[in-house]
Amino acid sequence: xxxxxPLKTNDIKKxxxxxxxxxxxxxxxxxQRGDIRMVNTNRGFHPFQELGSMYAVAWKEAKPTEDAPxxxxxxxxxxxxxxxxxAATGMI
Numbered sequence: 001x002x003x004x005x006p007l008k009t010n011d012i013k014k015x016x017x018x019x020x021x022x023x024x025x026x027x028x029x030x031x032q033r034g035d036i037r038m039v040n041t042n043r044g045f046h047p048f049q050e051l052g053s054m055y056a057v058a059w060k061e062a063k064p065t066e067d068a069p070x071x072x073x074x075x076x077x078x079x080x081x082x083x084x085x086x087a088a089t090g091m092i
Contacts, residue, residue: 006074009056019061019070021092026054035082057083058092
């Protein structure tokens with residue numbers, strides 16, 4: 001069985017399901033590019049459905065549909081640095 005190909009955060013589009021470094025799941029709500037993306041908190045442990053912005057550098061896995069396998073999210077060197085800085089401040 002082949003390993004799933006790593007994704008860049010800009011490859012992830014509206015409707016994709018993402019899992020963050022805390023293992024919480026979200027549905028991507030935009031087709032934008034960049035380190036801050038809109039997500040819907042309609043999955044898993046979230047008691048309410050909300051739309052909000054999220055640092056894409058916190059994503060660790062993504063999949064296009066519910067039935068698809070999880071694919072790892074590969075960060076750029078700049079994003080890795082940003083993730084470390086945000087984690088140190090408690091932002092992610």
